[in-house]
Amino acid sequence: MKLPVYLDDHATTPCDPRVVAKMTPYFTERFWNASSRHEPGKRALEAVEEARVRAAHLLCAQAREIIFTSGATEANNIAIFGAAEAYRDKGDHFITSMIEHKSVLDCYKHLEDRGAKVTWLRVDRNGQIDLDELDRAIGPKTVMVSIMFANNEIGTLQHVAAIGRLAHEHGILFHCDAAQACGKVTVDVEKMGIDLLSLSGHKFYAPKGVGALYIRAQGPRVRLSPILHGGGQERGFRSGTLNVPGIVGLGEACRIAESEMETESTRISLLRDRLRVRITDHLDGVHINGHPMERLPNNLNVSFEGVEGEQLLSSLEDLAVTSGAACTSASVEPSYVLRAIGVPDFLALASIRFGLGRFTTEEEIDYAAGRVVEQVVKLRALAAPKNAKKSGRRSSGLVETKESS
Ligand SMILES: *Cc1c(COP(=O)(O)O)cnc(C)c1O
Numbered sequence: 001m002k003l004p005v006y007l008d009d010h011a012t013t014p015c016d017p018r019v020v021a022k023m024t025p026y027f028t029e030r031f032w033n034a035s036s037r038h039e040p041g042k043r044a045l046e047a048v049e050e051a052r053v054r055a056a057h058l059l060c061a062q063a064r065e066i067i068f069t070s071g072a073t074e075a076n077n078i079a080i081f082g083a084a085e086a087y088r089d090k091g092d093h094f095i096t097s098m099i100e101h102k103s104v105l106d107c108y109k110h111l112e113d114r115g116a117k118v119t120w121l122r123v124d125r126n127g128q129i130d131l132d133e134l135d136r137a138i139g140p141k142t143v144m145v146s147i148m149f150a151n152n153e154i155g156t157l158q159h160v161a162a163i164g165r166l167a168h169e170h171g172i173l174f175h176c177d178a179a180q181a182c183g184k185v186t187v188d189v190e191k192m193g194i195d196l197l198s199l200s201g202h203k204f205y206a207p208k209g210v211g212a213l214y215i216r217a218q219g220p221r222v223r224l225s226p227i228l229h230g231g232g233q234e235r236g237f238r239s240g241t242l243n244v245p246g247i248v249g250l251g252e253a254c255r256i257a258e259s260e261m262e263t264e265s266t267r268i269s270l271l272r273d274r275l276r277v278r279i280t281d282h283l284d285g286v287h288i289n290g291h292p293m294e295r296l297p298n299n300l301n302v303s304f305e306g307v308e309g310e311q312l313l314s315s316l317e318d319l320a321v322t323s324g325a326a327c328t329s330a331s332v333e334p335s336y337v338l339r340a341i342g343v344p345d346f347l348a349l350a351s352i353r354f355g356l357g358r359f360t361t362e363e364e365i366d367y368a369a370g371r372v373v374e375q376v377v378k379l380r381a382l383a384a385p386k387n388a389k390k391s392g393r394r395s396s397g398l399v400e401t402k403e404s405s
Pocket residue numbers: 010011070071072073074101103148150151152177178179180199200201202203209210211
């Protein structure tokens with residue numbers, strides 16, 4: 001087992017070796033520009049089109065509805081600014097949630113600064129929006145609702161199909177950031193009534209710097225004004241020389257995801273449950289953040305009472321995990337997602353997000369669980385020696401508080 005144990009798959013995933021193998025020739029002997037009219041150029045374009053079919057298939061879309069981007073950030077920007085511009089005649093009202101990724105939140109803040117009206121939907125304790133509240137927020141000037149498929153911190157899944165139904169009943173667009181969901185859970189743009197969908201290669205075993213935007217072609221046909229101008233690639237939606245190796249890699253990642261998602265998600269969710277049980281069995285004062293059931297198979301987000309987040313993370317340097325604290329230049333702030341679901345600041349600061357993936361092993365999970373329990377017990381004992389007995393429950397071989405001095 002290699003240390004540190006990597007449990008941060010929501011931040012990024014390693015490339016699958018099959019993805020790398022498929023990409024490799026496109027850096028060297030097949031280096032061609034997919035826009036060139038000559039024979040080699042056409043072969044590069046064929047590889048791109050094969051990837052487009054794969055990506056479309058994963059989403060139950062058609063190939064012509066996929067454009068390639070540099071990632072989900074760019075896809076979200078194209079969707080939001082593109083729709084805002086193209087539908088100016090219809091209105092200037094947008095709806096989103098408070099727990100979206102920064103690349104959605106900040107697009108809407110920018111639109112708001114420029115005079116648009118944005119409704120920021122709250123979420124409940126589990127991280128889900130209220131459909132009645134969404135229904136009430138929709139007005140005659142509403143252009144679009146942007147709600148993520150799955151949250152990158154707490155893993156909560158939204159009731160995407162219900163949101164799509166509501167959006168279409170009211171004749172507004174539904175944009176869905178599915179960066180965390182693609183390749184992990186079933187995404188079907190038809191059944192779910194999604195009009196625009198963003199995905200990111202590096203969140204499911206393709207490289208960084210490649211992603212895609214699904215743009216519905218009919219029922220309704222979505223119009224977008226481009227935000228990048230130039231050579232007119234990707235049907236004018238996204239100018240710029242295509243990242244052929246990245247796109248080929250993304251296509252392969254989509255193919256693998258489609259054929260292996262079911263068994264893989266089962267395996268990973270069992271590992272995740274094992275991690276959760278090992279932690280909750282051995283510690284009191286542990287809170288699971290996010291929805292108890294409706295969450296990504298690879299996500300666990302836990303807050304620990306009676307420890308300081310910074311201290312906990314720095315005592316766990318052999319685990320690559322993320323805490324619920326966001327470091328700004330001046331201070332450590334609790335995550336806005338945890339705040340939005342009502343987690344008090346002291347618990348948000350003392351939280352850990354675990355992101356499991358394709359390459360996570362049982363051995364790594366057992367090691368991580370053991371280390372977390374060990375360190376929480378230790379830090380609690382240091383913080384409040386009198387309360388130490390309460391914090392370690394059912395002590396077993398797993399929990400050994402080794403006092404180092
Ligand atoms: C990672 C992520 C993004 C950004 O994707 P990039 O490809 O890194 O730009 C957007 N939304 C969510 C939910 C993400 O997890």
